[in-house]
Amino acid sequence: MTGVVRWAFAGLLAVLAFGLASVVLQIPGTGSALRSQVMAQLPQSGVDHAVTAVLLNFRGYDTFLELVVLLLALFGAWGLSDSIDEAPLDTDIDVLTELVAFLVPVLIVVAAYLLWVGAYSPGGAFQGGAVLAGAGVLLSLCDPGWRSRRVERIGEVLLVPGVLVFLLVGLASMLLGGQFLEYPRDMAGSLILLVEGFAMLSIAVTLHTLFAGTPRFGGGA
Amino acid sequence: MSGVSLLVQPVWLILLPLVGSIMVFLLASRRAAVGVAVVAGNLALVAGSIGRLGITGPWQHSVGGWGAPLGIDLYLDGLSATMLAMTALVSLGISAYSAAYFSAAAARHFWPLWLLLLTAMNALFLSRDLFNLYVTLELVGIAAVALTAMRGQREALVAAMRYLLTTLLGSMSYLLGVALLYHSTGSVDMVLVGEAPIPASVAAAAFALMAVGLLLKTALFPFHFWLPGAHSSASAPVSAALSALVVKVGFYILLRLWIEVFPALGDGVAWLLGILGGVAVLWGSLQAILQQRAKMLVAYSTVAQLGYFFLALPLVAAGGSRVWGAIVLLVIAHALAKAAMFMAAGNLLAFAGHDRIRDLDRVVQRMPLTAAALGLAGVSIMGLPPSGGFSGKWLLLQASLEQGNWPIALVLLLGGVLAAVYVFKLLEHIFTSGTPLGEPRAVARTMEWAPLMLAIGAIVLGFLATTTLDFLIIGEPFVPGRRDDY
Amino acid sequence: MIISPAFSSTLPLALVASSLLPGLIIFALAEESVRLRTALNLLGALSKLLLVALMLWGVYHDAAFETRFELLPGLPLILRADALSLLFITLSAQLWFLTTIYAVGYLEESPHRSRFFGFFSLCVTATVGVAMAGNLLTFILFYEMLTLSTYPLVVHRGTPVARRAGEAYLLYTVLGGVLLLLGAVWLYTLTGTLEFRPQGIVSDLDVGDHKALIIIFVLLMGGLGVKAALLPLHGWLPKAMVAPAPVSALLHAVAVVKAGAFGIVRVVYDIFGIQFAATLGVMMPLAWLASATIIYGSVRALFQDDLKRRLAYSTVSQVSYIALGVALVGPIASVGGLVHLVHQGLMKITLFFCAGNLAETLGIHRISEMNGVARRMPWTMAAFTVASLGMIGVPPVAGFISKWYLGLGAMEVGADWVLLVLAGSSALNALYFLPILYRAWFLEPEGDWPQERHYPRAETSLALLIPPVITASLALAAGLLASVPFSPQEWAKLVVVREFLDP
């Protein structure tokens, strides 16, 4: 792109940005949008934190599909995995090794805490899963061989339950006479924790596989 | 909830292919058999939903039991059911073809992704929630990109990368529009948003953002730059799915937005999109005529055919349901015909090892079923009777003449002539002999029958036009506002 | 006569199916199953003849045969048999039967016969559909199907020349199809119906619409004129000569050009209504155009040495007699035009059969090679002679009847100039046919034939010889027995009476 075109492009974007900014300023911003409804239904949701309630109950279907997106990205990466050259990493860094040895256990605890605390305050499956995946990436950085065959196998097994448990819970609620993902009121809290727990594991394993691992699954062929 | 009514819940349309995808992912063998069975099951579920729709009218399913605006509603009316049926039919053809097309190694990657794509499209057609639509759009886009890239050749990878950047850009633009709407109305349910008062400037900006995002995904001229590469370099069944189904989802959402969320759009927008559509028809057709490779020709034909959907938009204000119905008819006809064409072109490629049109060698003798599929699909693409393409074009031509809209009528006719030129450019070379290059490889029978059946479907649609149009308006999808009769 | 409703509505469908089903089955047949394929062809052709006979009887006694199916909202697919459609159907059913026999003999041992006969049957199906179309939509449907099913026949040989001929054919027919489509849709937006009715559907329209109606008329004539090879839309026809002889016979005598001519009759009679069309002032230009085509085709024919090309230009000329007869707006001229639909078919198919025989048996393609050919093939040349004399208009062959009625009709409406056209055309016909006859019968052969083949039982294979002899006899009979009930002439009169005189 030549300089003139760049400037023209920048100018155009500036004009658009300015226009859009003025539009944003006209959004009323009054009222409570859905806040009052969320708050009104919060006691029925099984959790005390509003965001978690939206994420896993009111709009749990979005979260369900979000797990499908993760799975999809994994499948996609798997389809691309053949014949890619993994550049060998320079893993001989003492500081990193020391750091990782200290950090990984802490991160696991933090992840568990995040999952648990999600019911009351900010936190939850994704945050916990992301932290776990981070721990895994750190491990891979300093020791690519840590994913032994056995670890790989466990990792594979853990990819799917996030979606599957969510799905089974949804189906169970349909069999009990509700709609899909309509948890029975008195069990909502525990069901959400169950769903989140498996979701966290699957998120962690999936993210780690996507960013650090080499998705090469057995599956026979 | 009784057993039967439990089974015809729309949510099964999402769960079945999803579970199927996970299953073929975990399975060690028989992936194709399971995959085809799942897609056939999907068709049966759609048939059940259509049956229920005919009896009870449109209905919704509030996921989580909350209902909009707090929760997410799935909604099934004539329009969504029609799109689901189109997807189910075409998917079955593509699946049957794929079962024979892919080697065991490629099948491993193909089936999980393909079934997730089906999941995503089903979820999209059932959703009435603007944010949920964003998630399903991303699902569709990522699955489509992954399927394109799966082939692994250089061109496919580059095309997939360009496609990915484009589709993500489209999603971002769409989502920003959703953000504006949510904060103006306090809801992401289409009907509720449509009923809420929105400041005119906000509505205009939101529509512009969402429309640009969707047009990028639908590849309306001039946003088509990514399409020919991606659609021609992917493997044949994937090309078929991309051209027949994936590009339609963006248009479907745009259609819903147009009717439900932005009913007050002015004529200017309709004309702008109409002009772009007209240019797409002419430009895409001319490019198709200039192509030397069969798959590129078919891909540019998609650019042209997509144009028709937009070309007709200036007619909907006065034409209403009739014009929308004609557009949807064209959407379905194109889905059937284009899937057939891409798979048939894939057969040419698999058979001869190349798809250069000039060098095609006595195809009609050696692969008569493939030739027939190309011919019949071509009939619908050209808009010749009897075919779905003809019925749709006739109705649009009628509407444009009734409204005295000559420019649209002329583009419709000219587009048909240009389509005849490129379709016969391909067809005339399947009758003649060329220079055989290397020993041809036999093509499996199902790979010949699958496109032929879809092409026949495009012809049969011509005879079912009235039935389809009547079915389509169950639940009045082309009239804005809430409908309480479910 | 009482006919049950079920019967009356299934008969049109059965008539379509009698060629459609064999065609579809034939596509699936292996190349080697000659007997089965021939049996299917003949079975289809025979059952079609039988069904046509039933229908003829019924329509003569004022029975109605009609099938409807809702194709588009408010626009049904209608298959209906009336007197005019039967004129065309009877011709095509008979000639299909004979052409099938001929083609079986002609294509013996040649490749891709399943494909050939499959499309051949589709082509006849389309022709029957065109004939029975009860509204313009149905007409267009079968008209386009005709284009599509003849294209593979034109390019059947798969050579680059055939491909180019196919391109020319498509160029004309696709553009014609567009004009037809535009005209039809436009018309529909004005009238709300496209049904063919006696005296038409547009006469009630507001005077303000008359200008639009004239444009629509031009559009429709443009679309139909392509297939009817009206000047200047005739260019594809001589090029399509690369096709095998049975295809040429079919294109020229029965299916394609006749579909165009028949469409002109339909549109003039049952869309516009002949009287109303005359008041619109569109009939005289049509008559001039037809006359110009008649003269032009004859002049061009004069300069062709290739036998099939000469016949092709002759077709351009002769088909326009039909349009001329209609355009003169008088009952007598109409009889002449309509009866020529049948007569020209009988005579022209004979000529093409004979040309095919010469090519197949002796390798003769050019007129200059035909010296003394009648001694080698007397039966073929006898048939050829009867048909060419008919074309010139020599009594008592059928062509004379056509020209007689056209001439009388022209005088009836005071268009005396048409007599000059007829005389000029006949003179030109004589100029380009008589030298052929002279060469064939009276000159000495110039040595060996280009590619001679011998047949044990007759001058050529019986399958090739019998059809032209029959069609030539029919052409002769149609002239000799013109006043017998159910003759083409009497049937044409029936059509005209119902169009002109019934309320």
Added chain:
Amino acid sequence: MTPAQLYALVGIGLFFVGLYALGVRQHLLPRILALNIMGSGVFVVLVALARRSDGVDPVPHAMVITGIVVAVSATALALRLMLRVAHATGSATLTDTGDE
């Protein structure tokens, strides 16, 4: 102008900065990052305007979390694809395409 609105404008700014980079840069890595920046911009708009007169609306927060997961997934796939493109074409750009 309220602070919430100011944050929203920052979000709009991020969106367009990302769009500029997406249009101007050739290398795929910055282009993928640019898309992420655009996404962040959208998320900021969503979250910023969630602050209402009577408190914070939790729904956009949940949407953003969903959006982030989607974006992360897409980014992961994009990066892998980029590696493959670089491997196959020798450069991590889209410039040298051309059909065969």
